[in-house]
Amino acid sequence: MKILLVSNHATERCGVAAYGRHLFNAVQDTGIHVAPWHSTPETPLPDEAAEFELIHVNWHAATVGHLKVGDFPAESKLSVFIHEPASVCNLVEKADLVISTEPIANLGQGFQRFGLFPNPCLDYTPRSEWDGLEVTLGFSGIRRDGLDRIEGAIERQKLELVDQDGPPGLDEVNPHAWRLCASAKDPDGWLSDEAELERLAACAMSVFHYHSGNSGQSYAVMTGVAARRPLLVNRNRMLEHIWGEPGIEEEVYVVDDVAEGIHQVVKDLREGREKRPFELAKRRSWSVAIEKLVGWWGELY
Known part of the structure; x- marks a missing residue:
């Protein structure tokens, strides 16, 4: 053929x-x-x-x-x-x-x-791993849907940490603070597929929290699947091909409140029982x- x-x-x-x-x-x-x-x-x-x-x-x-x-x-x-x-x-x-x-x-x-x-999702298996220190939130996608919600959750968490631990000193960062790692590009353009997956694989988790109602299903979220880090999604219609799979909550965090979801993933990471989409990456490759x-x-x- x-x-x-x-x-x-x-x-x-x-x-x-x-x-x-x-x-x-x-x-x-x-x-x-x-x-x-x-x-x-x-x-x-x-x-x-x-x-x-x-x-x-x-x-x-x-x-x-x-x-x-x-x-x-x-x-x-x-x-x-x-x-x-x-x-x-x-x-x-x-x-x-x-x-x-x-x-x-x-x-x-x-x-x-x-x-x-x-x-x-891509068959490539990244070699990078999260260092277990800073809580970095990976995100990938052109339309940047939901990034404002993630950024808002990060800002609210900063205020919570100040109330809890007091303001950080000059040039200090609270070790428990969340940090967003949104899509990046190198000087010549987009990162290669492999480089983007390595970038996401080095994050604590991948977060895809959409709030638009476009038709079709998100392809960008499949980079989060391929990165094989804990994956947090909400029940947006563009992510239904993820959260709608039977038994998916054994592999993926499906939480509609983004801050609540991040806290849940962090807790599981600290306790060494985080969910990761290894099987999903295989069957959807x-x-x-x-x-x-x-x-x-x-x-x-």
Whole structure:
């Protein structure tokens, strides 16, 4: 099978592009012949698109919304992954397979099959470990959803520590104080996937506390899963693919009050009984997920 993977691969600071690159690597690791294509309005598809048996589109209205049904060769099968299910994808009418992270209402007519595909996480296992000292709160993501709530909890904790221990001296930091380690970038741009996971793995915990109501499921939180540190989430709809899993509270902290959740994780860390998402990282890895997707593609023939 020859597959053309259409996305906005070359865009650096973009979660949709990162997903497309991770998908490409996962398909390539199976040994299937796959070629990436960075789609633009001027060059939506390569001239040789008809040579591919399957064209898979990593679709988001903001990145490849310029694509039209007429751009695709009639002889190629079409698979479309829709990042935001609430958006209208004009490729559905031609698609042989439509995929998303959650059910899509009013999907329209024309497509042959729908597949539910929960967000995977990278297979990379970081080597870094928390030093057991400062309570660092790891976070990763472009939209920075919920960071204001985490920052607010940190400021309130500072006041609590002053009431409890008195104000710190000049250039002193209370050893029990929480510190936020939000997404970072190196001088040349985004950190590599491996560097970002190492950064998170060195934190006391990862915190993803969303408060927006966008459609689709968060891919950024899967960096927290892959980092394999204690993971704190709330019951936001974009995190349902985490907290909605049966038995997930054996591996993940699901607490709607962010300060309460941080206190709970810290207590467990100090007592040596913290929960970490090791099994979740295994069963939701790209190497496992891609077998399901390749199986769906094979059934189109």
